[in-house]
Amino acid sequence: MTMNPKINTLQNLQAQAKLGGGQRRIDTQHSKGKLTARERVEYLLDEGSFEEIGMLVTHRTTDFGMDKEVYHGDGVITGYGTINGRLVYLFAQDFTVFGGALSETHAEKICKVMDMAVKMGAPMIGLNDSGGARIQEGVRSLGGYADIFFRNVQASGVIPQISAIMGPCAGGAVYSPAMTDFTMMVEGSSYMFVTGPSVVKTVTNEEVTSEELGGASTHSTKSGVAHTTSANDVACLEDLKKLLSYIPQNNAEKAYDIPYTLGEEYRPGLDTIIPESSNKPYDMKEIIHNIIDEDSFYEIHKDYAENIVVGFARLGGKSIGIVANNPMFLAGCLDVNSSIKAARFTRFCDAFNIPLLVLVDVPGFLPGTDQEWNGIIVHGAKLLYALSEATVPKVTVITRKAYGGAYDVMNSKHIGADLNFAWPNAEIAVMGAKGASEIIFKKEISEAENPAAKLAEKEAEYAEKFATPYRAAQRGFIDEVILPNETRRKLLKGFAMLENKEVDLPKRKHGNIPL
Numbered sequence: 001m002t003m004n005p006k007i008n009t010l011q012n013l014q015a016q017a018k019l020g021g022g023q024r025r026i027d028t029q030h031s032k033g034k035l036t037a038r039e040r041v042e043y044l045l046d047e048g049s050f051e052e053i054g055m056l057v058t059h060r061t062t063d064f065g066m067d068k069e070v071y072h073g074d075g076v077i078t079g080y081g082t083i084n085g086r087l088v089y090l091f092a093q094d095f096t097v098f099g100g101a102l103s104e105t106h107a108e109k110i111c112k113v114m115d116m117a118v119k120m121g122a123p124m125i126g127l128n129d130s131g132g133a134r135i136q137e138g139v140r141s142l143g144g145y146a147d148i149f150f151r152n153v154q155a156s157g158v159i160p161q162i163s164a165i166m167g168p169c170a171g172g173a174v175y176s177p178a179m180t181d182f183t184m185m186v187e188g189s190s191y192m193f194v195t196g197p198s199v200v201k202t203v204t205n206e207e208v209t210s211e212e213l214g215g216a217s218t219h220s221t222k223s224g225v226a227h228t229t230s231a232n233d234v235a236c237l238e239d240l241k242k243l244l245s246y247i248p249q250n251n252a253e254k255a256y257d258i259p260y261t262l263g264e265e266y267r268p269g270l271d272t273i274i275p276e277s278s279n280k281p282y283d284m285k286e287i288i289h290n291i292i293d294e295d296s297f298y299e300i301h302k303d304y305a306e307n308i309v310v311g312f313a314r315l316g317g318k319s320i321g322i323v324a325n326n327p328m329f330l331a332g333c334l335d336v337n338s339s340i341k342a343a344r345f346t347r348f349c350d351a352f353n354i355p356l357l358v359l360v361d362v363p364g365f366l367p368g369t370d371q372e373w374n375g376i377i378v379h380g381a382k383l384l385y386a387l388s389e390a391t392v393p394k395v396t397v398i399t400r401k402a403y404g405g406a407y408d409v410m411n412s413k414h415i416g417a418d419l420n421f422a423w424p425n426a427e428i429a430v431m432g433a434k435g436a437s438e439i440i441f442k443k444e445i446s447e448a449e450n451p452a453a454k455l456a457e458k459e460a461e462y463a464e465k466f467a468t469p470y471r472a473a474q475r476g477f478i479d480e481v482i483l484p485n486e487t488r489r490k491l492l493k494g495f496a497m498l499e500n501k502e503v504d505l506p507k508r509k510h511g512n513i514p515l
Contacts, residue, residue, distance in 0.1 A: 013056055013072055014055065016071075016072050017055045017056060017071075017072035017073045018038060020036065020037070020038070020071065020073070020094045020096040020097050021071060021094070021096030021097040021098075022096065025095075025096035025097075026096055028096075029095060029096055032189060033188075033189060033232060033233075034095075034129075034166065034167065034189055034233055035166075035233045035234070036094070036096065037076075037077050037092035037093060037094035037095070037096075037100075037127065037129065038077055038092070038094075040092050040127050040166065040233060040237060041077055041079075041081075041090065041092050041127070043233075043234065043237050044083065044090070044125075044127075044237045044240065044241070045081035045082060045083060045088075045090075046081065046082045046083060046084065046085065049081035049082040050079055050080075050081040051079050051080055051081060052077065052078070052079040053078050053079045053080070053109070053112065053113060054073070054078050054079075054109040054112065055072060055073055055077075056072050056073070057072070057073060057074050057105050057108075057109055058070050058071070058072060058074055058105065059074050059103045059104070059105050059106070059134075059137075060104065060105060061103065061104075061134075061136055061137050063136055064136045066136050069098075071097045071098075073094065073097070074097065074103060074105045074106045074109070075093065075094050075097035075098050075100055075101060075102075075103070075106050075130075076091050076092065076093050076094060076100070076102075076106045076109055076110060077091065077092045077094060078090070078091045078092075078109045078110060078112065078113045079113065080113065080116070080122075083241055083244055084241070084244075084245065086122075086123075086244070086249065087120065087122040087249070088117075088122055088123045088124075088125055088244075089113045089114070089116055089117035089120075089122055089123070089124050089125070090113070090124070090125040090126070090127065091109065091110045091113060091125075091126055091127065092127035092129075093106075093127065093128055093129045093130040093167075094129070095129045095130070095131075095167050095168075098131075098134060099130065099131035099168075100129050100130030100131055100167065100168075101130060101131050101132060101133065101134040101141075102130060102132070102133055102134060102141055102144055102145060102173065103134040103137050103140070103141055103144065104137055104140040104141060104143070104144050106134070106144065107141070107143075107144025107145065107147055107148055108144070108147075110126075110148055111147050111148060111151055114148070114151040114152075114155065115151065117155070117159055118151075118154070118155050118158060118159055121158075121159060121249055121250035121252065121253075122159060122249055122250070123159055123160040123161070123162065123244060123247075123249065124155060124159055124160070124161045124162070124180075125161075125162050125163075125164070125240065126161075126162070126163045126164070126176065126177065126180065127164050127166055128163060128164065128165045128166060128167070128169045128173070128176075128177060129165075129166045129167030129168070129169075130167070130168065130169060130173055131168055131170065132168075132170045132171040132172070132173050133145065133171065133172065133173070142172065145172045145173065145175075145176070148176050149175055149176055149179065152176055152179040152180060153179060156179065156181075156351075157251055157351040157352075158250060158251055159249070159250045159251070160181055160182075160244075160247050160248075160249075160250075160352065161179075161180035161181050161182075162180060162181060162182045162184070162240060162243065162244070163176070163177035163180045163182070163183045163184065164184045164185075164186075164236055164237070164240055165177060165183065165184065165185045165186065165190040165191075165192055165216075165226075166186050166189070166190055166233055166236060167186075167189060167190055168190070168191060168210075169190070169191070169192045170191075170192070170193055170194075170196055170214075171194065171195075174192045174193070174194060177192070178225070181348050182227045182228070182243060182300070183219075183225060183226050183227055184226065184227060184228045184229070184230065184236055184239060184240060184243075185215075185216035185219060185220065185226040185228075185229050185230075185236075186216060186229070186230055186231075186232060186233060186235075186236050187215075187216045187217065187229050187230065187231055187232075188211075188215075188216070189232075189233075190215070190216055191210045191211060191213070191214040191215045191216075192214045192219060192225060192226075193210070193213050193214035196210065196213070197209060197210055197213055200213065216229040217229070220301075220302075220303050220304060221303045221304055222304075223304075224301060224304040224305065224337060224340070224341060227300050227301055228243070228300065228302070229303075242298055243298065243312075246298060246312035246314075246319045246354070247312075247319070247352055247354065248352055248353060248354075250352075251351055251352055251353070253353070254319075254353045254354075255318070255319035255352075255353070255354060256319075257317050257318050257319075258293075258314060258317040258318075259317055260293065260314075260316045260317030260318075262316065262492065264489070265488050265489040265492055266485050266486060266488070266489060267290045267291065267484075267485055267487065267488050268485045269290045269485075270287065270290045270291070270484035270485050270487055270488075271483070271484045271485050273286050273287055273290070273484070274399060274400055274423070274425060274484070278400060278401065278425075278427060281327045281328045281331070282327055282328065283326065283328045284309055284324045284325060284326040284327065284328070284332070284359060284361065284399075285297075285309060285326070287324075287359060287399060288309065288313070288322060288324060288359070290488070291315070291357075291487055291488050291491065292313040292314060292315055292320075292322075292488075293313070293314040293315060293316070293317065296313045296314035297311055297312075297313045297322075298311050298312045298313070299311035300312070300345060301341050301345075304337065304341060305335070305337035305338040305340075305341045306326060306328070306329040307325065307326055307329040307330040307331075307332055307333060307334075307335065307338045308323065308324065308325055308326060308332075308334070308338035308341060308342050309322065309323075309324040309325075309326050310322065310323050310324075310341060310342055310345040312354070315357070315488075315491060315492060315495060316492045316495075316496075318355075318495065319354055320354065320355045320356070320357050320495065321345065321346070321348075321349035321354045321355070321356050321357070322356075322357050322358075322359065323342045323345060323346060323356065323357075323358045323359070323410075323411075324358070324359035324360075325359065325360060325361045325362040325410065326361075327361050327400070330366060331363050332361050332362050332363065332401070333362065333363060333364060333365060333366040333406075334362060334364070334365050334366065334380060334383070334406050334409065334410075335365070335366040335371055335376065336371060336374050336375065336376050336379045336380075339376070339379045339380045339382055339383040340379055340382060340383075342383050342386075343382035343383040343385070343386040344386075346383070346386040346387055346390055347386050347389075347390075349390070349392060350386070350389065350390035350391060350392050353392060354392060355392050355393040355394070355395070355495055355498065356387075356390060356392055356393070356394045356395070356411070357395050357396075357397070357491065358387070358394065358395070358396045358397070358410055358411035358417070359396075359397050359399060360396060360397065360398040360399065360401075360402050360407075360410045360411070361398075361399045361400040361401050361402075362401060362402060362403065362406040362407070362410055363401050363403050363406070363432065364403045364404045364405070364406045365380055365404075365405065365406055378514045380405075380409065381514045382513060382514055382515075383409055384408070384409045384415065385511070385513045385514060386513070387409070387410075387411050387415055387416070387417075388415040388416055389511060389513075390416070391501075391503040391505070392501070393418055393494075393495055393498035393499070393501050394411055394416065394417045394418050394419075395417065395418060395419045395420075395421070395491060395494050395495065395498070396410065396411040396412070396413075396417045396419070396420045396421065397421045397422070397423070397487060397491075398420070398421070398422040398423065398426040398428065398469065398478070399423050399426065399484075400423070400425060400426060400427060401426075401427050401432075402422075402426065402427065402428045402429075403427070403428075403429055403430065403432060404430055407428060412477065413476070413477045413478070413479075414477070418494075418498050418501065419479050419494045419498070420477065420478050420479050421478065421479065421480055421481070421482050421487070421490060422469035422472070422473070422478045422480075422481050422482070423469070423481070423482065423483075423484050423487075424469065424481055424483070426468070426469040426478075426481075427463075427467040427468065427469075428466075428467075428468070428469055428471070428472045428477075428478070429466045429467050430466075432467070438455065440458070440462070441454070441455075441458040444458070445458065469481045
């Protein structure tokens with residue numbers, strides 16, 4: 001029985017497409033410790049679930065000898081499949097074909113699956129590994145980028161969008177990941193920048209490597225562009241799967257619950273974390289781990305603006321977002337970077353129906369010319385705006401300090417928090433007792449025989465009256481002063497009570513967050 005020649009033709013074309021730029025280039029990709037685009041797709045998705053779209057697409061360029069270099073798929077693999085049974089759409093740029101450079105048809109393939117993702121209400125994942133625009137196509141490749149950017153904006157807040165940078169991502173290409181919800185990078189093999197090292201040297205005379213300019217370390221610690229980093233391709237894809245487990249399919253759904261059986265839920269370990277001295281640091285992550293379900297914390301922006309902690313966790317099997325000051329860094333002060341970090345995370349959680357837990361230990365905003373000149377006023381307002389705007393269930397626990405305007409900003413009752421708890425040692429005041437006493441009792445202290453003793457006396461007097469949670473509780477600004485060990489139990493009950501919360505918002509096109 002002879003093979004049908006038409007079937008034979010199709011199979012040959014499919015085999016060519018699966019080879020990408022050929023075995024030599026695949027071997028080069030492997031020699032750099034990187035998976036190929038097709039290997040990444042196969043590893044990420046459930047076995048046998050991938051359905052490819054556009055495998056036989058080719059570019060339409062004849063200039064500069066391009067008519068002699070034609071590859072099926074045109075440097076990007078697109079399609080859909082499942083991750084842990086959940087539908088996702090994705091594209092994976094193939095560096096073995098023209099260095100993953102984006103052409104008009106390459107962009108059309110990406111746009112097609114983005115449109116499908118929005119229609120079907122499923123997450124969109126981009127595995128980026130591209131040298132940038134395909135220069136031979138000129139403005140057509142630039143137009144392709146803009147088509148993608150426009151769709152990123154239209155999909156924002158509708159479906160989750162996740163970008164994994166698994167190789168180069170340069171020039172205009174960086175703006176698509178920048179507009180997605182999360183950007184993940186691979187250490188040592190990925191980098192992002194608007195202008196590369198050679199242009200930087202020409203313009204500014206700075207000598208800098210690609211890694212220094214836009215590597216995973218740079219973007220996870222200095223710029224905040226990268227939300228997470230991973231040691232290699234496989235670890236990045238595993239992290240992507242884990243991140244996806246905390247978030248819903250789209251903005252009309254809630255994240256999936258994990259079965260959980262309630263017990264007594266007391267956590268005595270919480271009673272001993274806060275130091276006796278209010279000026280001693282402690283790690284807020286200890287409190288987080290004592291409150292949430294075991295080993296469920298997935299931190300975002302771990303190494304950036306460490307004075308605030310943000311991330312996903314599970315509480316009684318349900319997904320929540322956590323925003324928490326961390327006294328281990330800058331005493332937990334709010335500054336420019338931490339405000340931006342927390343505001344962005346807050347807005348994602350609100351867009352996708354993920355309840356928010358805010359843990360507060362904040363002495364105020366970081367003072368100094370550096371902060372003022374870099375716009376702490378407008379950047380601090382971003383966090384205030386984001387938490388005021390959020391309509392998901394919002395619960396606050398003040399573990400120690402809540403001073404000044406930072407008390408207002410950190411999900412106070414006044415900006416719409418649903419439940420506000422405080423521990424007995426919480427200090428809720430305009431400022432610390434020492435600073436307040438120096439202002440209020442200035443004349444009395446200066447005229448005293450022993451000014452230092454008088455200051456200490458007045459400081460103790462102020463602290464007893466105001467540096468406690470009870471004045472705020474008397475006014476209803478704190479719903480309940482609770483023992484640390486019962487925090488988890490209170491939160492489980494509180495979030496369960498708030499589960500069907502609904503808010504009617506005034507009609508408007510959109511607010512004007514202070515960008």
